[in-house]
Amino acid sequence: MNVLLVDDQKAIVESLKKGIHWENLPVRQVYTACSAKEAKLVLRNFEVDVLVSDIEMPEENGLSLCRWAKEQFQEIECIFLTSHADFAYAKEAIAMGGFDYVLQPVKYREVEAVLLKAWDKISSRKKLRRLENTRKLVIEQRNTILDAMLSKMLRDKGEEADQIYRHFAEMFRMEYDNCTVHPVLVQILKWKRLSDTWEENLVRMTLCNIAEELFADRDVRAGISCLREDRYWLFLVAEKGAVGDDLWHRRLKEFYSFVNENMDFSVGVYPIAELEEDLTFSQVFGRLGRRAEGNKEKKPGIYWEDVETVGHAEETNPIDTAVSYIRKNLSKNISRAEVAELVHLNEEYFSRLFRQETGDTFKDFVLLEKMKAAKKLLAETHPSVSIVASKVGYDNFSHFSKMFKKMTEVTPQEYRKDRQKR
Structure with a gap:
């Protein structure tokens, strides 16, 4: 982490810089400033994780500086140096965004201890951000693979699509001991606002989020693919046996109701009814595609049963x-x-x-x-x-x-x- 030391007395700044055992701390760079004005200049030009500032300074005090720093750099942590033993004053500093405070005259060990506490908070936050970024990347990779699978299917390469589908579950081996994939075709039938349809990525994200939220108690993950604007192939992945037939039927009804009542579009939902069926993607694609084609009047609803259709039922590339x-x-x-x-x-x-x-x-x-x-x-x-x-x-x-x-x-x-x- 990078630290900025601020005090209107240069001697105190130099004392802190020399007296603290920086080599024992996870600190890369230490910056100094002798006024709020100088501190802002440093903050604008360098990455700073922790601001250590005296509260009482002429022109602009440490509280004002911290307030400004928090507005500009939301994740910066502020530690105050104060000669006031009055807890109410220190409490004000903490309430407005400070991380901690150290009473003057400063003891270097106390500053080191507070900096280590700040580092724990900063590193935890960075770890969470990395995990979230990793999760987003994994989701993008999963959806890219699903796009490739659907593309193969549309190009009459069913065997290759089936192979991708078999390996799709392997992408979740870090999350489940033995997972199973539950496919659903969601067809947008009508936009309620004809002049304001959504971007495709927003529809994808929305459908995935709704599905994951409804099945959150069963730790379900969702992937989605779309090679036609009106058809979204949603794949819900869960630990084998975590989602039984009764729950599957009940939650999909909730999914359908929520989308049709709250979104800017109405949908037809075409799920596999019996979860224990071991189907290839070619079979899933054909069966659910026929149901969508059979809904010629484009009526919203959940269509659990297969339908007979005249002519070709599958999507064309x-x-x-x-x-x-x-x-x-x-x-x-x-x-x-x-x-x-x-x-x-x-x-x-x-x-x-x-x-x-x-x-x-x-x-x-x-x-x-x-x-x-x-x-x-x-x-x-x-x-x-x-x-x-x-x-x-x-x-x-x-x-x-x-x-x-x-x-x-x-x-x-x-x-x-x-x-x-x-």
Whole structure:
């Protein structure tokens, strides 16, 4: 930790700096100041964990300095040096944010003891923050893995998705002796505020938090994935046997009621009814997906039973749909926003998913497809280059020629001449 010593008497500051056995304390750096003004300058420019200050100083006293420091740096600890044995005065210092106080004339051992107490508090707080940051990182990793699993499923790679699902529980081996995964599909059916939908990450976080809170007494953890804006795959993980069928049914009803009564959207909830079933993710995906597809009227509720549907019941890959749309509409000026809306995805999320699936940004992919189509037209047909340009969405002939040469290192005319010679 870093410590700042403040007293209007320079001799006292120097005495503290020399007299305290800093080598026996977890202190990296000791700063000094002889006024509140100097102290503020140090605090603005250096990281300080503990402020040790005299209370009575001219111009601005230690109480005022500590109050300012707490406003600017909430986690700083303040220790007061005071010649007042009056407990009421010291109590005021503690009440307004001070950590402790030492009576003057100062005994170095007392200061050392108080600094060690401050370090215990600071280190505990830092440890909690590290644990919280680690927990957030683990949650992000779990959700990333779930995204990969769902992506595999949508790309008809069910075996790979099933393998990821089997190993998903292993990520909780530090928290449970023998855990089990309970999947639920949550479908947003209608937004109550049509002009103010939430960011996808906020929906994810909200659904996870509600679920974990409702199952908190069973120490349940939640992971979530979403590759379509309206469908969220929620995975609740608990110690095997901790959540029985009756509790599962009761708490999911509470989950459904809370979301529909308090959130800005209404939902359909599609859970696995019998928790003892040992299902692959392919089976879960198909079964719950069919229930969502069967809710054609989009009525809110909990749907425990499987339904029969006509035609395909499983979700189609939104990126496959996007790619197909791009290739069929190369003569148009296709925008990312337009295609994202077509596949019902948030634009930013669509952009990330598109690059993950295709290896190209949306803009680069469209350009490559246009140039690929242009090369085919130039090589196999005889319309003028300007007509070829218009067929791949370029109104400006010179711009098309410039982009074509940039991609192929030859002009459209040179490309046609070379290809039609062969």
